[in-house]
Amino acid sequence: MRNTIIITILLFVAIVGASLYYFANLEGEKKETLRPLTFLPKATFLVATFQNDATTDNIFKDFEIFEAMVGRQEFEQWQTLKTKLLRHSTIQPYVNGVDQYVSFHPEKEAIATLFTIPTSMRIDAEEIGSFLEKATSTYTVTQKDTLENRIYSLDKGVKDSIFHIVYYEDIFFASFSQSLLYQVMDKRVPKLGKDEIDYFIDNNSRNSPLSIYFVHEQIPRIAEHLMRRNAGNFIKLFDHLGGQSAWNLSFKNDALILSGESETAHRKENYIELFGNQHKTSQTLYNYFPQNTASYLSFAISDSDSFRKDLLALLKQRGELSQLQAQFAEIKKTKDVSFEEDIPPIFGHEFALVEQSNQTELAFISVADSTKLDAFISSIATRVSDSLYRFDHSNILYALYGDPLKSFTRPYFLRVGNILVLANYQSLLTEYQRDWRRVNLLTNTLGFKNSERIQGNEANITCFVRTSASSSIISNLLKASHRESFRDKNNFGYQDFYSWSIQIAGNNGNFQSSIYGVYKSKNALGATADWIYEFNNRPITAPQVFEHSDTSQFILIQEQDHSVHAINPSGSKLWSSVFHGRIVGEAQQLNDRSIVLVTDRSRLYRFDPEGNSLPGFSLGIDSEPTYTPTISNIGGEQLIFIPAGRKLLVYTVDGEKAESWNDKNLAGKILFDIKVYNNQIFVGTENGHFYQFDAQGNLLKEEIIADRQFKNPIAMVRLEQNRHAIYAVDTAQISFTMDFAEEPKTYKLEQGGNRSLISYFPNTDGTAYRMAILDQKHLLTKNIQDSSALFDFTFTQEITDRPQYFADGSNGYLLGIASRKNYLVYLFDDKGSLRDGFPIEALPDFYYGKIDYNSATYLLCVRRDRKLYAFKH
Template sequence: MRRLIVTTLILLAATVFITVVYFKNLNPPGVRNNQVMQSIPDNAVAVFEFNNEKGFYDIFNGNQLLAAVVGKQKLSDLDTLRKLLMSSALSDQFFSGQNVFISVHPADNDDIGLLVTTTASVGFEPNSFNMIAAQSKGALSIAVNHNAFGLEYDILVKVINKHFYIIKKEDNIVVGSFSKALINQSALYKNDKSKTIFVSLPEQQNANSLANLYINYGQLSPLFDEFFKNKNTDIFKSFRLLPAVAALSINYKNDALMFNGLTSLNTHTYSYLNLFTRQQPVINHLKDMFPATTAYSICFAVSDPQKFEADLSQWHIKAGVNSEKGKLFDKIRQETGLFLKTEFEPLLSNEFAVVTTRYQEKFAIITVKDGSKLLPLMTNISTMVSDHIGQFNYEKLPFFLLGDAFSVFRKPYFMIVDNYLVLAASSSELVSYTDTYINRKFISKTDQYNQFDNLLAERSNVAFFINFKNTQAILKRDLKDPFYNAFENNHPGWKDFYGAAYQFTASDKNFYTNFCIKANNIDTAALTK
C-alpha cells in the first residue's frame, strides 16, 4: 500500500510538473502577437504583419504593388537585409516561422520611418548576430554599442552602404530599423499595459491570412502633417478624425491590394463618423453621379435619414454648437417663416457626398426624395442668380443639416437637378456640373473605373475614393516637395495605381472595413509596339 501511495504521489508530481512547464511555455499566437504589438511605439500609423517563411516571399516575389506603396528603394533595402541577415542557417534556427511586424512612423526629416519587430525562438542570444555576420562572407559588419538602455547592434550592410540598428527587448522581442532615431525611440518606449493601441485579428482569421494590416486612425493626422504643406487638406479628413483602430487581412490579387476586417471604435471619444454606426448598410448608387474628372470623394449612406438627423442633433450638442445652430434656424424662421430643419429632414434621402475634381471644383451632391418639393425651400433661403441657381443667404447651413464633412460649404450656391441637391462654392462650378449631368460625363461611364468598382463592396455607409491621376495637380500643390517628387518620379510608385477606396459598413456599433488599391490597366497596345 505504501509503495502504491508513493508511486501515485510521484506520478501526480510529474503530472503537475509537466502541466506547469507546458502552460508556461505555451504561447498562443494571439497572445504573442499582442505582446509584440504592444512593444511598438504608439505613434505608429500602421503595422504590416506577415510570417517569415519562404512561401510568403515566393508569392510576392516580383510583385510591384508593395514596392509601389512602400517605395522601391525602401523595399529593396529591406529585402537585401533579409537575404543577408535572415536567410542563413543560423538565423533560420531562431527566426524562421516567426511573425514579422513592419510599422510606419512619422519622422522629422520629410520622410517616414520603418521599424521591424519580431520575436526570436527560445535559446536566442543577441551575440548570435555576430555569428550571423561572420557567415555573410564580408557582406555585413557589426559593432556593439553600450548605451543607457542596453546593447545596440550596429550592422553595416555594405552592398547598400547603410546601417541597420538592432536591439533586444524583454520577452525575446527583437527590434530593428535603418533609422537611429526610431530605434532609440523604440528602446525608450514603455507601453501602458492598460491601454491597447492596436487590436489583433481573431486567431482563426490570423491563422488563415497571408498578411495583415493594422491601422491607428489617431496617428493619421501627424503623418499627413509630414506629407502636406497644406495642414488643412481635406483628403481622408473624416477618417483622420476618427478615434479608432483597424485590423485587416489581405486578399491577394496580381493587380490589386485588398484588405478587409474590422475597425473598432473608441467608446470614450466620439466623431462625426460614429453617427453612421447606428445605420444599416445601404447599396451605393450616388457614386454613379460623380464627374469623370473626380479626384477624390467621400460618400455617406444612411438607411434611416430621420434617425441620422436626430443623431446629428445630439452630436451638435456634444460638440458645443447647438446654441449657434438654434440661433441660425430661429433667424431663418423669423426672416422667411420657414421651419427649415423640420421641413428639410423628411425630404432627405439615403446618400450624400462631397466630391473634388481634378480642376479643384468641389461639389456636395445630396439625394432627396422629391426635388420639386425641396426647390421652394431652397429658393426662400437664397438669392437667385439665374432661373436654376441661387446662393444661400445664411452661413453654415450644410454643416448643421448634414454634418462635419459639409463644413467647407459655408455659404454655397445651389441647384436642384431631378432629385439631387447640388452645392458648390461658385455658380460656374454648378454650370460645369450641369454639363456633366446632361451629357452623362460620369466616372461610372469609364471602363477602368468600373473594373475598379467591381472589387468594392456593394453596400457601405461611408466610402472614400481617390483617383491618383486626377488628383495629381492637387498633390503637386499641397504635398511637400520630397513627397511629390517621389509621387512623380518613383517607378513603381503611386502613379502606377488607378485608384484606392476605403469603405466602412456598420457592424455591431463598429465598422466592417474594406480597403482596395488597384494598379493601372496595362497598355497592351503600347507593349506590342
C-alpha cells in the same frame, strides 16, 4: 477641402506589404505572441504581421504593388538582406514558427521601418556576432554597445543604407534607423498600450496572409509628418476619434485590399460617430460626378431618424444648436416653413462632396420627395437664372447633414433628375451642366471602372482619390522628401495606381472599414503589349486572323489610305498593298486559303496569303456592295453572294457571273448579309420583303411584311422537327419567324426601341440561338425561341456600334461591345460576366482569340495613337 491628402495615409499603408515579401519566407506553424509588440514605441504609425509559410511566399512573390510602394532600390536591398540573413542555415532554426512584425515610425523627414522577429530559443550573443561575420561577407560588420546591448551595423558602402540589428529580450529588432532601435530598448520611451495590442491580436485573422494594425490617434500625426500644409476636411473628421483598426489583406495582384474592424472611443464631439449606429447602404451619387473629379467624399444614411437625432445631439454638444434653432424660428415666422417638419423630408439619405482637378468643389444631395421640393423651393431659395437657384438662408445644409457641408453656407444649386448639385460659385454649376450634357462623367473613365470592379458601392462613408486627376494636388501637399518619392517614376510606382479609397460602415456602434488601392499592373490586360504595329494613317477595319500556311497564321487589317496590311503573329509586316476602296464588311477565307473581299469602289478581290491576286482579280462589279459577301457551296458550285443595295450579285470563285442567277433586283435595300441554308438562299430587305431562292436562283417564295421597317440583320433559326426559318425584328420590336410555308409568327419583344441594334449569337451550322439587343446604353441578351432574358448590362454611354462575336473554344461565343464615346471595349461570356481585365481602353473593332495555331489568347486592338496593340490574355 483637400480630401486628397488621405492618399498620403493610404500610400503609407501600402508600404507595409513590401517587407512581407522579403521577410516572410520562413516555414513553420504560426505561434501567438504578444510580447514583441510591447517594445514598439507609442509613436508607431502602423504594425503589420504575417504568416510564415511557403504559401504566403508564393502569393506575394509577384505582387508588384510592394515594389511600387517601397521603391525598387530599397526592394533590392531588402532582398539581399533576406537572402543573407533570414535564409541562412545558422539562423533558420531559431526563427521557424514565429510571428514576425513590421512597423513604421516617424523620423525627421522620413518614415523608418522596424522589423521585429522573436526567436524560439535564446541565442548567445557571441554566436550572433560569429553568424553575422560569416553570413555577410560582402558587408563590413561593426559592433557598438549601448543601453547594455550590442548593436551590429552592416555597411555595404552605400550612403544611407547601413542596416542595424540588435538582439534584445530574445527578439531581433532590425532597422536602417539606429535611433529607432534605441527607442525600442529605452524603457523611458512610451510604448504601445496593452489594450491596443489586445485589440490587434483579437482581430488578427489566421486566414489572411497579412494583417495590419492602426491606432486612430496617429492620423493627425501622420498628416503632420507627411504634409506641408494643414490637414483637409477628411482628416479633420477623424480628430479625437480614438480607438484603433485591424485590417486583413485580401490578395489580388492588381490591388491592395485591406478590410476589417474599427473601434472608436465613442466621443460625442466627433462627427464620424454619427454613423456608428447606421449600417452600410447603397451609394449612387458617384454616377453624377464630373469627369475631372480628383477626389470625393460620399455619405449614405440608412436610418434617417437615428442620424437626425444624433446630429442634433452633436450640435447641442458643440453649443451650436440654439443659434440654428433661432435662425429657423425666424424662417418659420416670416415664411411659414418649418425646418423640422417641412425641409428634412425633401432631402434624401445621400450627400457627397467632390473636389475637382482644379481644386474647386461641388456638393451633391439626393432628393427624397421631388413634389415637396417643387412646393417649397420658392420658400427656401431664389431663382437666379433659368435653371439655377440659391438658398435664401445660411446653414441649412449644415443643419441637415453636418460637418461635410459646413462650407456650403448659402450655395447655388441646380437639379439633375432627383439630385441637387451645389456650388459656392454660379460659374461652377454652368461648367457642370456642360459636362452633364456631354456625359463627361467620372463613371466614363477607365480608371474608375477598374476601381468599381474591386470596390463595392455599399457603405456609409466612402473617400475616393483618383490618381491621374489628383497627382498635382497631392504633390503640392506633401513635404519635399515625400513629394520627391511620389514624383519619382523610375524608383517608385505611386503614379501607377488608378485610385485609392476608404470605405466605412456602421456596425452596432463600431465600424467595418476597408481600404482599396487599385494598381496598373504590368501584367494586367492592356498594360504591356507583346508587340505594337504602327500605321501611317488611322486603321479603319477590325483586325482579322487567317491561315497563312499549315504552320502559321496572319493578321489582316486596312488603314485609311486603303492600304491593306498582312502582319505576322510576332508583329512584323508580311506585306502591304493599296486596294481600290475601303473593305466593306469582313474578308472571307476559302479552303485553298485565298482571301475574298469587296470594297466600296465596287471591286471584288481574291488573293493568296502572300498578297498575290488570283487570275482575273481584282474585278469591277455592277453595283457598290453594302455588306460582307456570303460564300457557300450550293448546287454543286461555290458561289459568292454579294449584297449591293437593292441588288443581289452572284459570282463564281473564279470571278465570273453565275449564269443561272443574273442580278436580282429586289424591292428594297438588302439587310446586311445573305443567308444560305440547305441549298436555299434567303434575303431580307429594309421594307419588309423576304425572299427564298433555290440553288439555281429561282424565286421559291416571297414573304411581305407590309407597312413595316427593318434595320437589323436577319437570322436563320432552327424550329422543331429539324425545320428552319428566317427570324427578323422590325423597328417596333415585333419579331417575325418565317418558314415560307405558313403565316409568319409574331412576338412583341417588349424591350428596346426603334434605335436598337440587334445581332445574333451564331451556331457552327450558321443558325442563331440567342440575340443581343442594344438599346442606347442598355444591353439585353435573350433566347430566340422562348424570348427568355439571359443577362443585361447598362453602360455609361450610348452604344452605337454593333456587337462582335468571338469563339470561346467550347462551341460558344463571347460578346464584344465597343463604347465609342469613351474609348472602352467590353467582353462578356455567355453568362453575362465581364472577362477579367475588361473593359480596357481601345477603339471599336477589335479581335479576341488566338493569333497563331498554338498561340495564347490575344486582344488585338487599336488605340487613339493609331497603332495596333497585341495584348496577351
